[in-house]
Amino acid sequence: MRDDASSLDEYGTDALKRGHPADLVVMPGTTAEVSAIAELCNAARVPLVPRGAGTGYTGGAVPVQGGVVLSLERLNRILEIDEANLLAIVQPAVITGHLQEAVERIGLFYPPDPASLGRSSIGGNVAECAGGPRAFKYGTTKRYVLGLEAVLPSGEVVRTGGKTVKNVVGYDLTQLLVGSEGTLAIVTEIILRLMPLPPAHATMRATFTSVEAAVSAVIGIVRARVVPAVLELIDADSLTAVERYFGQSLAPTGTQAMLIVETDGFESVVHDEIRQVEAACRVADATDVRIANDEAERQEIWRLRREMSYALRTIASLKFNHDIVVPKGRIPELFALIDRLRTTYAMRIPCFGHVGDGNIHVNLMVDKDDEAAVKRVPQVERELFEGVVALEGSITGEHGIGFAKARYLPLELSPQTIALMQRVKRAFDPNNILNPGKIFPA
């Protein structure tokens, strides 16, 4: 338990950097302790905010109405890795990357790979339904959650799902809890499905003189019946930032988009597939195609993608990072919209991300001392989100709503759907003590 000012601030903020101090921070070590804390808060009608590693981008772990922050950091053990049944049972504070290393050591695979995997926890990934580059082939966190132990605001402990990959007993509360941003229950144990680790990879990058050409390559790849593990796009603004950050040229002059593609599976097929990918890129007029010949060249390609967030810092001091998603055939229209916003608001907006899923990270870059620019951000956000919804897309594909996007929820969901979600919320949390002020507009 902590109540010193520095802890209250530290546990009151996340990667969004718009925090609110907690009134108290507690670190329970058992499910029974989580239950007792919930019961107390519920009886006293005190806000209770579950917290994983605090790496979220939408303020999901921020106690916007004060109250008790319940950090799950002590529930940090891998309880079981069951090779025969391809599953792992973990506590919520296990770091995602640590779980991946542990299972890969015995030839197994936990695919979800959010950029934060070295720091974010499985519990946070479950709360937000984290994605990552491999989601194109392997899906997001939800596809791997088989069962949960969770504490309701009343203190009741429920178990959902179980150790089997199929289970249609009653309602799928497991999938309802995944992505519920800590507003329905506090997850205390997670049963995860694992897969056999793919034995081989092939990796390439290709450059194009337009986003349209890159998207047409993506559609050609799918037509060739290849399902790459990774299918990433980097736009010209982002590429320029990385080039400056690395101090080297990475693409031919005139490049407007780069694709990074990785296939995985048996040695016999990955090279076959990457050649199909190469062909699709050439048909789409790729200007430069490079296939990694060895692990060093593969890492060189990945470095480009992995250092992206750091590289963007060279553009401006503030980054408003939005993870919007559109049907992938509409990505050229999305980029046309972004170009209009760039021109209208004279704003740098580097974009990159998971083109196979239509899930693009759109980064509004402004200097923190440029007050006029900072003030324009909400207007740019609103136009971006309105445009995305008009393109049959969604305002968040990975980061969740938290409090940062709550006001935009009605852009995407009808009043009837929002009211239904609120009734579901009340079925779990009738007194609205669990992570209040999130998801729903005030």
Place this chain on the structure above:
Amino acid sequence: MRDDASSLDEYGTDALKRGHPADLVVMPGTTAEVSAIAELCNAARVPLVPRGAGTGYTGGAVPVQGGVVLSLERLNRILEIDEANLLAIVQPAVITGHLQEAVERIGLFYPPDPASLGRSSIGGNVAECAGGPRAFKYGTTKRYVLGLEAVLPSGEVVRTGGKTVKNVVGYDLTQLLVGSEGTLAIVTEIILRLMPLPPAHATMRATFTSVEAAVSAVIGIVRARVVPAVLELIDADSLTAVERYFGQSLAPTGTQAMLIVETDGFESVVHDEIRQVEAACRVADATDVRIANDEAERQEIWRLRREMSYALRTIASLKFNHDIVVPKGRIPELFALIDRLRTTYAMRIPCFGHVGDGNIHVNLMVDKDDEAAVKRVPQVERELFEGVVALEGSITGEHGIGFAKARYLPLELSPQTIALMQRVKRAFDPNNILNPGKIFPA
């Protein structure tokens, strides 16, 4: 609209064959009509039971409390197949097999393949979260449902999810509705994710002198990092029934289990993988391994599996078909339990199914004229389900609870979890008019 006695009976039963006559059958042709009917029933507190193709095994579409059966049969159109975005938009009464044929004609793939796919509808598949042999690699229906249009009991129309594969805006009502057995809302439109059609297959069968040996082969296959599309097991009782039905011997004397395995993907890898599968089977002491050399031999292997249900009819006139599921490493314990039941109750219990998922169809076969045997069925069911739960399994992996398994729900779920599900039910259907008498014990 129909109210003649024969229609009321016909629409009052399903594949479980334990029906209850409807008071009225309606066949709306639009979402607006569905909405108007729901509003009327809700105002008058009349039970309203949505119905797909009536192929369910647990009475999900049976109006056990009478009332209005709402058949979705007129909402039977494929509205859109979007090749670039790998999705289809369909009305609920589209026959699953018809959708598969339509998308395969343009090189796309809708993987879920319940045995009933020639007759069952997508809407029913969504209501029950149907599975099938390909679920081992591709998952069940839920993995393919991106969005829904659904009518609430109040008549309100809500849209959940959408056209994107990633969407974390609010609660995942889509996944909550999948498998909710028509108790929460009436689904009127479905957005489905498609995949590229795998270009090639390799198929084999292998026999073993024990179920343990077959399961050890399955675990060996996974260790070899192969993810087959299909991984099916047939036990000795089932095999004998097929042999009698076909009038030919299919396996060496002493066979206790047969595996059917199919790999799919690029030509370059499927044969590689099937050789790995073969090796794993030989390590596990397979007595006879046959790899299909051509499509005719492949179809011969599949015929074995496909004719299973018909073959079982040669054993006895009544089949109580249970789709239990256990972690696959515990399948030998499951078969030990089934052997005990066979001996104790002198009952024929042929078993077969999706061993990769641990999902085994356990068929209690009794002659309908043998009253004593028919009377013993509930006791055998209870012991089977108790045993499955003790093996960390689930009492249904594919068919749902309906009313046939409702009394067994407390074997698997705690009172707290059941109460929570009932609160969720009330959030959708406060007057309990939608498919009452299902899932929850009376």
